[in-house]
Amino acid sequence: MRHIAIIGAGEIGQAIKQLFGKQPMIFWDNDPKKIKHKKSLETVLTDARMVFLCMPTRGLPSVLPTTAATVSTAAPIISVSKGIELKSRLFVDELLAVSLPKHSTALLYGPMLAEEIMANRGAVGVLAAKNKKIYQLLHTMITVSTFRLEYSTDVHGVAVVGVLKNIYSFALGIADGLRWGHNMRGWLIQASLREMEQLVKIFNGRRDTVYTAAGLGDLIATGMSDQSHNFTVGQQLARGGTCAFSNEGCVALPIIVKQLGTQIKKFPLLHTLYKITVSDNAPSIFQQLLKKV
Numbered sequence: 001m002r003h004i005a006i007i008g009a010g011e012i013g014q015a016i017k018q019l020f021g022k023q024p025m026i027f028w029d030n031d032p033k034k035i036k037h038k039k040s041l042e043t044v045l046t047d048a049r050m051v052f053l054c055m056p057t058r059g060l061p062s063v064l065p066t067t068a069a070t071v072s073t074a075a076p077i078i079s080v081s082k083g084i085e086l087k088s089r090l091f092v093d094e095l096l097a098v099s100l101p102k103h104s105t106a107l108l109y110g111p112m113l114a115e116e117i118m119a120n121r122g123a124v125g126v127l128a129a130k131n132k133k134i135y136q137l138l139h140t141m142i143t144v145s146t147f148r149l150e151y152s153t154d155v156h157g158v159a160v161v162g163v164l165k166n167i168y169s170f171a172l173g174i175a176d177g178l179r180w181g182h183n184m185r186g187w188l189i190q191a192s193l194r195e196m197e198q199l200v201k202i203f204n205g206r207r208d209t210v211y212t213a214a215g216l217g218d219l220i221a222t223g224m225s226d227q228s229h230n231f232t233v234g235q236q237l238a239r240g241g242t243c244a245f246s247n248e249g250c251v252a253l254p255i256i257v258k259q260l261g262t263q264i265k266k267f268p269l270l271h272t273l274y275k276i277t278v279s280d281n282a283p284s285i286f287q288q289l290l291k292k293v
Helices: 011-018 041-045 057-070 092-099 114-118 132-141 155-177 182-202 207-211 213-223 229-238 248-266 268-277 283-292
Strands: 003-007 025-028 048-053 077-079 105-109 123-128 147-152
Touching (some): 003 011, 003 041, 011 025, 011 114, 041 057, 048 057, 048 132, 057 092, 057 248, 077 092, 092 105, 092 155, 105 155, 123 132, 123 155, 123 213, 132 147, 147 155, 155 182, 155 207, 155 229, 155 248, 155 268, 182 207, 182 213, 182 248, 182 268, 229 283, 248 268
Parallel strands (some): 003 025, 077 105, 123 147
């Protein structure tokens, strides 16, 4: 029987597994501690009916060549990775297009905190793909009634807002660390959305994608949850911590700023986050946003 291949056996990979009930699936991970009786990547991918890429963006270049050579072109390849690949400076959708030109690929983004999926507390995924048949197939395969699946044709826009929400959720974590109240956090979300709307247009996505579950929905979920790595990074930054470059947002932020060039001045919130995370400015400069944004 053909199986679902899940590349990445971390929290989100385990959560994805839960969506499909008892359907046959096989995990692969480069960390042997996460899998019993580990098989080779080629073995896991061979005859897969669908593939999920559930690993950090930095790990994708190591698995995509084997994926391209092994997986049938009839099998959809779906990524939940939200980032920019450091060497190529490509968003995930662009990286998939370059690496898997003959395959049908898609992104599955949105408010999907792994812990809440595992606890059956509900989640929403936006399936972004040029081929709507991937959405239709996935919709029929998911067995969990508390998971809502939506569809978007703005594949690149979804990739961009996925990166931006990682970055702007730092702001909400910093606000929490600085003990800002809910009034100011509400304003901060509005300021984030205003900048995200302009940025997604600059990076060739659709503005309305910012207000989908992949944008606004995911920003709120990851920007207000202790289960979110990005929120936790923001809290740590407020205490004088550093931004580890194993974090997707920490990798993407300087790349986004460099690509913007002098336009960064139009985005005071983004610029402030850059100063705190990359230029090592004290988080106290966050208070100055009240006068700038």
